[in-house]
Amino acid sequence: MGKLVANVDDDVKARAAELYESMGMSLSTAVNMFLRQSLAENGVPFKPRRYEGVHMAPIEATRRAMVEAEAKELGIIPDDATTCETEEEVRDHLRQLRGRVR
Structure with a gap:
């Protein structure tokens, strides 16, 4: 098994680790899931967007x-x-x- 080194803000890492632990998995498992889903979808497994709040065009x-x-x-x-x-x-x-x- 290979090792992945990534630079992540300490606060983001701690909050993400807490989130995934509450779901019964480690941060390492969550990262593996993200990478596997990326391969399955042949890209990022969600649509990256830049949000500044919710933007909806009025009817x-x-x-x-x-x-x-x-x-x-x-x-x-x-x-x-x-x-x-x-x-x-x-x-x-x-x-x-x-x-x-x-």
């Missing part, structure tokens, strides 16, 4: 709502939205809206 309805909200904020179109300060005001407003729909 058309969301984009329209965003543009409308910005236009109201800028005073381009009138803002006739109801403002509720308390939870009870929100409930009252929702009751009124339900009454209009029926």
Whole structure:
């Protein structure tokens, strides 16, 4: 069996070792699993990405709502939205809206 030497931050190594130990395996076993899965998939066994939080493109309805909200904020179109300060005001407003729909 060959030996692999890798430079890993001490904190990352300790946290990863703790994680895999909680799963009943050593860090060495986890690394072997990663390498074997890489060979099985003929590449990295997950899709590497650069994340800065979750990035999702808004759907058309969301984009329209965003543009409308910005236009109201800028005073381009009138803002006739109801403002509720308390939870009870929100409930009252929702009751009124339900009454209009029926």
